[in-house]
Amino acid sequence: MTVRQSLGVIGRYVFAGFVFVFFALPLLWLLTAPFDAAPSVQVSLPDFTLQNFRTLWDNPYAMRSLGNSVLIAAGTMAITLVLAALASYALSRVRIPGRDTLLYLLLLLSSIVTGTAAMVPTFLLMTELGLIDRQLGVVLVLTGGLLPTAIFILKDFMDSTPRSYEESARVFGASSLQILRHVVVPIARPGLATIAVWAVVQVWGNFLVPFILLRSPDRQPAAVVMFTFYTEGGQPNLALISTFSLLFSIPVVVMYLFVNRRYGFRFHGGIKR
Amino acid sequence: MTTVPSPTDVDPAGAAADGGARRARVDDGDAAGLGRWRATGFVAPAMLVIAVFLVFPAVWTLYLGLTNWRLTGLAAAEPEFVGTENYTDALSDPAFRNSLVLTLAFVFFSAIIGQSVLGFALAWTARRLRPAVRSVLETVVLLAWIIPASVVAFLWLALLDRREGTLNALLGSDGTAWLLEYPMQSIIVFNIWNGTAFSMLLFSSALASVPPSQFETARMAGAGTFATLRDVVLPNIRGHILTNTLLITLWTFNVFAPYLITAGGPQGRTEILGIYIYRVALRDGALGQGAALSLIMIIINLIVASVYLRLLRERRS
Numbered sequence: 280m281t282v283r284q285s286l287g288v289i290g291r292y293v294f295a296g297f298v299f300v301f302f303a304l305p306l307l308w309l310l311t312a313p314f315d316a317a318p319s320v321q322v323s324l325p326d327f328t329l330q331n332f333r334t335l336w337d338n339p340y341a342m343r344s345l346g347n348s349v350l351i352a353a354g355t356m357a358i359t360l361v362l363a364a365l366a367s368y369a370l371s372r373v374r375i376p377g378r379d380t381l382l383y384l385l386l387l388l389s390s391i392v393t394g395t396a397a398m399v400p401t402f403l404l405m406t407e408l409g410l411i412d413r414q415l416g417v418v419l420v421l422t423g424g425l426l427p428t429a430i431f432i433l434k435d436f437m438d439s440t441p442r443s444y445e446e447s448a449r450v451f452g453a454s455s456l457q458i459l460r461h462v463v464v465p466i467a468r469p470g471l472a473t474i475a476v477w478a479v480v481q482v483w484g485n486f487l488v489p490f491i492l493l494r495s496p497d498r499q500p501a502a503v504v505m506f507t508f509y510t511e512g513g514q515p516n517l518a519l520i521s522t523f524s525l526l527f528s529i530p531v532v533v534m535y536l537f538v539n540r541r542y543g544f545r546f547h548g549g550i551k552r
Numbered sequence: 553m554t555t556v557p558s559p560t561d562v563d564p565a566g567a568a569a570d571g572g573a574r575r576a577r578v579d580d581g582d583a584a585g586l587g588r589w590r591a592t593g594f595v596a597p598a599m600l601v602i603a604v605f606l607v608f609p610a611v612w613t614l615y616l617g618l619t620n621w622r623l624t625g626l627a628a629a630e631p632e633f634v635g636t637e638n639y640t641d642a643l644s645d646p647a648f649r650n651s652l653v654l655t656l657a658f659v660f661f662s663a664i665i666g667q668s669v670l671g672f673a674l675a676w677t678a679r680r681l682r683p684a685v686r687s688v689l690e691t692v693v694l695l696a697w698i699i700p701a702s703v704v705a706f707l708w709l710a711l712l713d714r715r716e717g718t719l720n721a722l723l724g725s726d727g728t729a730w731l732l733e734y735p736m737q738s739i740i741v742f743n744i745w746n747g748t749a750f751s752m753l754l755f756s757s758a759l760a761s762v763p764p765s766q767f768e769t770a771r772m773a774g775a776g777t778f779a780t781l782r783d784v785v786l787p788n789i790r791g792h793i794l795t796n797t798l799l800i801t802l803w804t805f806n807v808f809a810p811y812l813i814t815a816g817g818p819q820g821r822t823e824i825l826g827i828y829i830y831r832v833a834l835r836d837g838a839l840g841q842g843a844a845l846s847l848i849m850i851i852i853n854l855i856v857a858s859v860y861l862r863l864l865r866e867r868r869s
Binding site: 299308422 | 585586587588590591592593594595597598599601602604605606607608609610612613616621670673674677678680681685688689692693694695696698699700701702703704705706707708709710711713716717718719721745777802806807808809812825826829830833834839842843845846849850853854857858860861865
């Protein structure tokens with residue numbers, strides 16, 4: 280190995296070290312504070328305890344908000360999955376006039392009408408529909424935003440599934456919906472699983488939509504309640520905030536690891552926005 | 553709706569509607585015999601949700617921006633048409649212009665410079681690290697990306713805390729109030745930390761697509777790192793660079809997470825466009841004014857996104 284090469288290796292690892300510290304430093308607190316008997320905002324070796332989780336468990340808003348997050352995420356995921364599967368299957372198998380233009384137009388729309396840009400008309404629309412402070416409203420708004428991408432990705436997936444099974448099912452007199460349910464869905468399962476995980480991850484951390492549409496603390500998801508915990512007046516309860524942060528983050532981290540191991544990261548115009 | 557066709561039949565509705573249907577169906581392999589009508593029925597529910605909750609708000613903004621709609625009071629009950637007043641007001645408002653400048657700086661420094669360069673440097677370096685080191689490094693970058701915004705926002709508040717923050721403890725800069733003294737720099741660094749993962753992943757797959765023989769040739773010719781990057785890597789990943797730049801520009805422009813850290817303050821010094829709209833429309837209650845700003849934001853999004861989709865479409869066809 281020449282001097283230049285060794286310098287290159289050293290340079291690489293030094294750079295990697297610096298970047299590692301930059302990214303890991305803010306995250307460290309999430310690992311130490313929840314287990315610290317006297318948590319402060321500073322990272323320090325914890326005086327180990329699990330007592331903080333007791334505080335979390337006893338807080339009425341924290342656990343309920345996690346339940347709300349599950350409800351909103353599951354609802355959005357279910358509606359997105361069913362509607363996107365139906366639409367993408369039909370678009371994949373039948374040439375509806377203007378299909379390709381429609382798909383691109385939808386994708387364009389979903390990337391420009393973001394939660395931030397459209398917060399004013401969305402808020403007013405939900406007010407007019409009487410869906411303010413209702414979780415259904417949040418689910419519908421989020422579903423509308425996710426559907427175009429979901430249809431786009433699933434159509435690609437449906438295009439690549441074999442059609443011969445559908446033909447045989449049809450020979451035996453199965454209806455279109457039966458074919459979709461018993462033939463197409465099992466074949467397209469990996470694609471559907473990807474969309475399901477993707478939808479949950481999108482919704483789980485979403486702050487803005489529930490923040491502007493939900494008022495009552497007992498209906499808000501964890502993303503909003505977390506924010507209230509550290510912005511409401513007085514000394515923030517760090518035992519609560521740290522354990523809540525950890526519990527709230529674990530599901531998305533697990534799902535990402537699962538997707539990563541199973542399928543690897545793929546690019547369909549961005550798996551996370 | 554239609555009779556159940558046998559596999560050899562042509563769907564009667566489709567055939568009657570369009571003589572070309574038969575050929576089209578053979579092309580697309582309508583193996584389940586959906587036919588055009590049932591297919592439309594399958595697509596309709598999704599389109600309805602998209603139409604009501606995505607298309608309608610965008611179109612409605614055109615009208616809302618021309619009214620003096622307010623959250624409370626008289627103008628909440630009966631909003632009046634005020635023409636282009638909201639737009640002229642916005643353009644002459646120093647807070648709006650301040651917000652635009654801040655947004656430009658935020659997108660330029662945190663996304664176009666920060667995330668792209670760091671993401672590429674990471675992808676480039678990681679290729680030649682030991683697999684275990686590489687995977688640890690990539691995981692920690694990914695974690696910064698996938699942990700929910702309201703959690704990472706607090707992690708940064710803790711890191712930058714004036715009295716007990718970890719950063720001040722490490723640097724010995726006790727009492728430095730980063731979020732008050734350097735608010736814009738803080739949220740720019742935060743956003744680099746938060747979003748670099750995407751650029752890293754995209755450039756990793758881009759670099760993996762460069763033919764190894766070209767690297768080999770460059771090495772044989774004794775090219776240094778810089779020459780290799782310029783003559784081998786750049787020509788191969790030009791499309792990826794453009795894709796990455798457009799996507800992260802679009803996303804960073806629409807970011808709301810800094811609100812969770814600084815809430816736009818101190819004195820509007822981190823009030824990027826999304827936060828500014830939130831303050832004007834939902835906190836101060838000027839919904840008509842906010843809708844005009846929303847429309848401006850949607851149009852800027854439209855410009856960036858249509859450039860991107862044109863590229864995507866060219867590449868796919």
